[in-house]
Amino acid sequence: MIDAISFTNGTLRYLDQRFLPLQENYVETRSHSEAIDAIKTLAVRGAPLIGVAAGYTVILGLQSYNGTKEEFPAYFDNLIADVEASRPTAVNLFFATARMKEVYDRHFEQDSLDTLFNRMRDTATGIHDDEIANCDAMARHGVELIRRDLSDSLAKRKLTVLTHCNTGTLATGGSGTALGVIKHAWKEGLIEKVITAESRPLLQGLRLTAWELEQENIPFYSISDSSSAFLMQKGMIDFGIVGADRIAANGDTANKIGTCAHAISAHYHKIPFYIAAPVSTIDITIRNGDEIPIEERNADELRTIFGTQVATPTTPVINYAFDVTPNRFIRGIVTDKKAVVGDYDQQLKQLID
Numbered sequence: 001m002i003d004a005i006s007f008t009n010g011t012l013r014y015l016d017q018r019f020l021p022l023q024e025n026y027v028e029t030r031s032h033s034e035a036i037d038a039i040k041t042l043a044v045r046g047a048p049l050i051g052v053a054a055g056y057t058v059i060l061g062l063q064s065y066n067g068t069k070e071e072f073p074a075y076f077d078n079l080i081a082d083v084e085a086s087r088p089t090a091v092n093l094f095f096a097t098a099r100m101k102e103v104y105d106r107h108f109e110q111d112s113l114d115t116l117f118n119r120m121r122d123t124a125t126g127i128h129d130d131e132i133a134n135c136d137a138m139a140r141h142g143v144e145l146i147r148r149d150l151s152d153s154l155a156k157r158k159l160t161v162l163t164h165c166n167t168g169t170l171a172t173g174g175s176g177t178a179l180g181v182i183k184h185a186w187k188e189g190l191i192e193k194v195i196t197a198e199s200r201p202l203l204q205g206l207r208l209t210a211w212e213l214e215q216e217n218i219p220f221y222s223i224s225d226s227s228s229a230f231l232m233q234k235g236m237i238d239f240g241i242v243g244a245d246r247i248a249a250n251g252d253t254a255n256k257i258g259t260c261a262h263a264i265s266a267h268y269h270k271i272p273f274y275i276a277a278p279v280s281t282i283d284i285t286i287r288n289g290d291e292i293p294i295e296e297r298n299a300d301e302l303r304t305i306f307g308t309q310v311a312t313p314t315t316p317v318i319n320y321a322f323d324v325t326p327n328r329f330i331r332g333i334v335t336d337k338k339a340v341v342g343d344y345d346q347q348l349k350q351l352i353d
């Protein structure tokens, strides 16, 4: 299995995803600033994996602390603020820092710094372990839902599924969110092939999802992002499933830019379109998608392709990294606790409670 991220003997090791699939570079670091840069530059990416990386980054920051206990609260606040400033949309990052802050709030007064740091190290490892287990649970709930929703088609043939961006091991550390469901459905004999949309501008679908599918021997085709409506029109797609970076209380879902266009096309063509995400991706404090902060990234991500200039350096660019799919275009949300269909307001709240 791909080793997307690990933490051993005080060292963070991650696979630098920027150069995949052409180069497999593993990076080791003990510096929290370098780890923050890895999150910012998308060397480490994918909503759940960003959460895992955030937990370990806090541990790196603690390891390099050499002040007194009295000075520690100010250092810890700055460290958390720096980690939280790395990427704004994936709520898993804030979920991870909240878990670290909780340990701090509960134990700082009575613990020695050593004991406190050990507790936080366990918490960071726990976040990682939870994400792995979440993927397995999502895979089971997702396959159940697909069997139910697509039983008529499944009685006649295997299915073709559309996905977007990368939601596999590289994005989670486990089997994946949407891609975890797809892998499990493939093993269960439900899937004929996967259609993976390239996911411009950073090509997580073309580079990363394709790479993971190849390793699993799952048949697939890559397409340009703009092809999905035409393929649906031709009856070449049975359902869509993607991940999420943040899900609002009403089910509106932020995911990699391009997702909303696939979802609208699926709705028009009466094709079920699902989201798969752990409960840690649900932000119950946000009522709807309008309130989700959407990351805007550097214009050069669009003007260049892998360092090659393809537009003039002065070309004005709009480069949102995510879009928001309104809940009415989403047939179901598969979480680690259960799959939720319809009435998201009520059911997502119950999941959190």
Ligand SMILES: CSC[C@@H](O)[C@@H](O)C(=O)COP(=O)(O)O
Pocket: 042, 045, 046, 047, 048, 164, 165, 166, 167, 168, 171, 172, 177, 204, 242, 243, 244, 245, 255, 256, 321
């Ligand atoms: C693994 S679920 C989230 C994904 O669908 C996706 O939007 C994502 O991984 C985020 O993309 P990123 O590559 O971190 O910018």
